[in-house]
Amino acid sequence: MNLALTEEQEMLRTSARDFLTAKLPKTVVKQIEESETGYSPELWQEMAGLGWMGLAFPDKYGGAGMSFLDLAVLLEETGRACLPGPYFSTVILGGFPILDLGSDKQKQEYLPKIASGELIFTLALTESNARYDAAAITVEAVAGKDGYILNGTKLFVPDANIADYMLVVARTDKKAKPESGITIFIVDAKSPGISSTVLKTIADDKLCEVVFNKVNVPKDNILGQLNQGWSKVEKLVERAAVAKCCEIVGCIQQALDMTVSYAKERKQYDRPIGSFQVIQHYCVDMLIDVEGARLSTYQAAWMLSEGLPCTEEIAIAKAWASQVSPRVMALAHQVHGAIGCTIDHDLQFYTRRAKAAEVTFGDASFHREVVAQAMGL
Amino acid sequence: MDFKFTEEQKKFRQEVRDFLEGEMKQGLWEPSCDAWIMAYDPEFTKRVAKKGWIGLTWPKENGGQGRSFIDRLILTEEMLRYGAPAACHWFADRQIGGAVLHYGTEEQKREILPKVIKGEATVGLGLSEPEAGSDLASLKTKAVESGDYFIIDGQKVWTSGGSHMNWVYLLARTDSNVPKHKGLSEFVFETSLPGITVRPIVDMTGGVHFNEVFFDAVKVPKKCLIGQKNGGWQQVLNQLDYERSGMERLTANYPLFAAVTQYAKETKRNGKPLVEDPLIRSRLAQLRIELEIGRLFMYRVALVMDEGKAPNWESSLAKAYGTAFEQRVASTAIEILGLYGQLSPQSKLVPVSGMAYHSYLSSKGYSLQAGTSEILKNILALRKLGLPSQ
Numbered sequence: 001m002n003l004a005l006t007e008e009q010e011m012l013r014t015s016a017r018d019f020l021t022a023k024l025p026k027t028v029v030k031q032i033e034e035s036e037t038g039y040s041p042e043l044w045q046e047m048a049g050l051g052w053m054g055l056a057f058p059d060k061y062g063g064a065g066m067s068f069l070d071l072a073v074l075l076e077e078t079g080r081a082c083l084p085g086p087y088f089s090t091v092i093l094g095g096f097p098i099l100d101l102g103s104d105k106q107k108q109e110y111l112p113k114i115a116s117g118e119l120i121f122t123l124a125l126t127e128s129n130a131r132y133d134a135a136a137i138t139v140e141a142v143a144g145k146d147g148y149i150l151n152g153t154k155l156f157v158p159d160a161n162i163a164d165y166m167l168v169v170a171r172t173d174k175k176a177k178p179e180s181g182i183t184i185f186i187v188d189a190k191s192p193g194i195s196s197t198v199l200k201t202i203a204d205d206k207l208c209e210v211v212f213n214k215v216n217v218p219k220d221n222i223l224g225q226l227n228q229g230w231s232k233v234e235k236l237v238e239r240a241a242v243a244k245c246c247e248i249v250g251c252i253q254q255a256l257d258m259t260v261s262y263a264k265e266r267k268q269y270d271r272p273i274g275s276f277q278v279i280q281h282y283c284v285d286m287l288i289d290v291e292g293a294r295l296s297t298y299q300a301a302w303m304l305s306e307g308l309p310c311t312e313e314i315a316i317a318k319a320w321a322s323q324v325s326p327r328v329m330a331l332a333h334q335v336h337g338a339i340g341c342t343i344d345h346d347l348q349f350y351t352r353r354a355k356a357a358e359v360t361f362g363d364a365s366f367h368r369e370v371v372a373q374a375m376g377l
Numbered sequence: 378m379d380f381k382f383t384e385e386q387k388k389f390r391q392e393v394r395d396f397l398e399g400e401m402k403q404g405l406w407e408p409s410c411d412a413w414i415m416a417y418d419p420e421f422t423k424r425v426a427k428k429g430w431i432g433l434t435w436p437k438e439n440g441g442q443g444r445s446f447i448d449r450l451i452l453t454e455e456m457l458r459y460g461a462p463a464a465c466h467w468f469a470d471r472q473i474g475g476a477v478l479h480y481g482t483e484e485q486k487r488e489i490l491p492k493v494i495k496g497e498a499t500v501g502l503g504l505s506e507p508e509a510g511s512d513l514a515s516l517k518t519k520a521v522e523s524g525d526y527f528i529i530d531g532q533k534v535w536t537s538g539g540s541h542m543n544w545v546y547l548l549a550r551t552d553s554n555v556p557k558h559k560g561l562s563e564f565v566f567e568t569s570l571p572g573i574t575v576r577p578i579v580d581m582t583g584g585v586h587f588n589e590v591f592f593d594a595v596k597v598p599k600k601c602l603i604g605q606k607n608g609g610w611q612q613v614l615n616q617l618d619y620e621r622s623g624m625e626r627l628t629a630n631y632p633l634f635a636a637v638t639q640y641a642k643e644t645k646r647n648g649k650p651l652v653e654d655p656l657i658r659s660r661l662a663q664l665r666i667e668l669e670i671g672r673l674f675m676y677r678v679a680l681v682m683d684e685g686k687a688p689n690w691e692s693s694l695a696k697a698y699g700t701a702f703e704q705r706v707a708s709t710a711i712e713i714l715g716l717y718g719q720l721s722p723q724s725k726l727v728p729v730s731g732m733a734y735h736s737y738l739s740s741k742g743y744s745l746q747a748g749t750s751e752i753l754k755n756i757l758a759l760r761k762l763g764l765p766s767q
Contacts, residue, residue, distance in 0.1 A: 001447060002379045003677060009378075069378060260762050275765040277751075280758035287757060288698050295673035299380045306381075316669045319662075365659065372662040377642065377652040 020081035039085030048117025061111035079250025094121020289324035319367035408460030416462030426496030480604030501542030539588025627699035
């Protein structure tokens with residue numbers, strides 16, 4: 001057992017933090033949030049230049065050959081900096097499923113372009129019932145002459161407004177059990193019949209409603225196996241949940257750091273408010289929650305990185321992160337007082353993002369049920 | 378980063394489990410909550426000693442095994458999982474042996490450590506006093522130098538192990554004319570010395586593990602002073618890091634958690650097992666999640682100790698979190714048992730051997746012993762977060 005980052009990971013963390021501090025002040029985050037696309041092409045290319053998109057992909061696909069655990073360190077920093085844009089969608093929701101499930105041809109075709117920053121990917125999974133279960137999948141893919149025809153509506157698809165490709169989870173066998181007739185397709189987002197509408201969200205990210213109206217998808221674009229997609233989707237959601245935990249850890253750690261600094265500076269009754277025991281204990285309660293999130297998240301990330309079975313550890317990490325992040329943010333606000341509630345204060349970026357992350361890829365109740373099953377309940 | 382146990386560590390855990398399973402199969406003891414502090418069984422302690430499991434982390438030249446703190450945590454985690462009656466050696470193994478190792482003379486190490494390692498010395502902890510709880514440094518028990526002795530007068534309270542001890546650890550005032558934390562000294566001596574009276578305190582469960590201990594002109598030889606005269610405060614702070622850092626701060630009532638989980642699987646209400654009730658599933662899963670978070674905190678403490686550092690903020694954090702968890706286990710267990718949860722161990726129809734009743738009442742003390750949660754949070758605020766003192 002050893003909980004320390006390697007020297008290489010420390011360097012990655014420092015360089016990522018320096019880069020994001022320099023390039024992404026909150027004024028820029030705000031501009032990007034308010035933009036129509038929700039991302040900055042210049043920043044995107046710079047990130048690609050740093051090797052971030054291909055960080056955890058093998059060299060032969062244009063990647064840096066680092067591990068998922070290394071990527072976890074970077075994701076924590078993107079969470080700390082409130083990085084807007086399609087990094088998570090492209091790497092976690094697009095790149096990894098292709099790496100895990102793709103044919104050699106698919107990997108050769110897409111991964112180098114993801115690594116170079118040429119392609120933006122996303123995942124169209126959830127639908128109107130807004131749940132991560134197999135029965136929720138109603139978008140249908142019907143086999144035609146030389147491919148499949150997609151029909152239906154996906155909801156909460158991140159960055160669909162700018163994506164070049166999306167992985168679409170669709171039902172290919174309506175007669176089978178809910179989890180038995182599902183297939184993942186790689187779909188060109190510019191295909192005729194696809195229309196996206198950006199939803200206004202608490203995190204000001206670009207979650208979209210995506211309508212598929214008789215969209216043609218070539219047969220070769222099946223990712224993995226026909227009708228065998230659901231178990232792969234579950235694994236994909238698990239990985240995404242860990243990655244989301246990493247962002248949450250960065251987010252709530254930053255909220256804690258900001259709160260402690262503010263408590264040291266802000267004076268009332270002629271003394272720093274951080275000298276009051278109540279404020280001190282609020283900060284410590286935040287610390288305990290953040291430390292628990294950090295350790296459980298890195299445990300899950302390490303296990304995933306090592307290829308060990310870790311469904312329960314992932315569920316523990318996301319259940320904890322989802323449970324504690326709102327209460328960490330609530331205490332951050334309580335200590336900051338009224339100024340923290342203003343639109344011009346940095347804290348609100350974290351409050352909004354933490355709430356979105358809490359419910360994405362399974363909230364605490366969802367993951368508690370996973371843990372209950374692992375306990376044999 | 379690496380979260381796995383080595384093959385040797387896995388083997389060691391299995392060895393401990395096999396030993397404890399064997400003991401239980403022979404009917405040598407029943408598992409119980411709080412066994413580390415309430416279940417005194419000198420014969421069990423001797424058998425553990427024979428395995429070489431007391432003083433596991435102490436250097437070989439002092440009779441220990443020179444093993445890691447991770448190994449010790451594996452050992453104690455299993456002892457607690459099985460609710461094994463380890464109280465006779467727990468305190469000396471956890472903290473007093475360490476205090477002697479850190480600050481004692483070679484003679485003291487030669488005299489005291491082998492007795493602990495063989496399971497012969499049961500050491501009580503003489504820290505708190507009626508007027509010195511969280512403000513421990515204000516304690517009044519006096520040790521006055523006189524020839525080759527210190528003459529000790531005063532009273533200790535909440536002395537764990539008091540009614541079973543044959544040795545006592547004592548923090549006493551050796552200089553009253555300096556700021557309060559600069560005039561304290563540590564002693565370890567046998568309780569056979571004349572002038573020591575122990576009066577048991579019955580707690581809410583009806584059990585006894587706390588005691589009042591009175592010292593009436595007790596003549597303690599000078600060789601029993603541990604470390605520097607008047608240097609006791611710095612020394613005891615180090616000891617408290619050890620006292621706060623163990624798995625008993627997280628899983629003292631693990632046998633209850635295991636039993637109530639089993640109960641919920643086996644017990645039907647309205648024709649359905651309790652675990653099919655979504656609320657009960659959720660409550661039990663929540664405890665499982667919180668337990669894992671706590672284990673990570675505890676193992677981090679052991680890692681810090683294995684690096685040769687004092688786990689100061691790490692152990693404060695782990696204890697503040699862990700004892701609150703133990704209290705939630707007890708409270709949730711009673712809720713899940715419903716009306717049956719209120720039955721005492723002696724009652725007809727009592728489920729889970731009465732552990733819920735017992736643990737609910739005993740767990741109130743967890744967040745008070747060895748530093749209240751509030752004191753621990755003060756430590757974290759000042760030493761980890763760097764917030765200004767009041």
